[in-house]
Amino acid sequence: MPSEGSTYGDIHRYEPPRESTAAAIGIIVLTLVEVIMVGLFTYGLISGWGYPRQYAALGNMFLGGLLAVIFINLAFILLLYRKEFLPDVMIVKKRRRKWEDLYIREEDVDGTTLGDGLGDSIKRAIYPYYKR
Structure with missing residues (x-):
């Protein structure tokens, strides 16, 4: 819960990123694997592994598998990157009340009684351009 003295838009919690060396090495290795897979996929498209011939279905499945591995x-x-190199920031936001989500005016939160405004409703039903 945000503290009482905080206003909307204030940073409530800020934790700096860990920036671990193991994560940086992992990102570098995964990027190298990504470049290899993209190169293999591009080579497969250029050399026609998916063109109609005897084993075209296998070529299409292989290219599709490469694309899945890439993503x-x-x-x-x-x-x-998100876990290790971006800070964890929590910003205080305004919590809206339930009646605001329903686009109801503040004075109409409790609703209306059965006969409240019945005459105006009838007049509006008969003459749509009736003004209050």
């Missing part, structure tokens, strides 16, 4: 590898690179 999974990229996801691990981004996960490591």
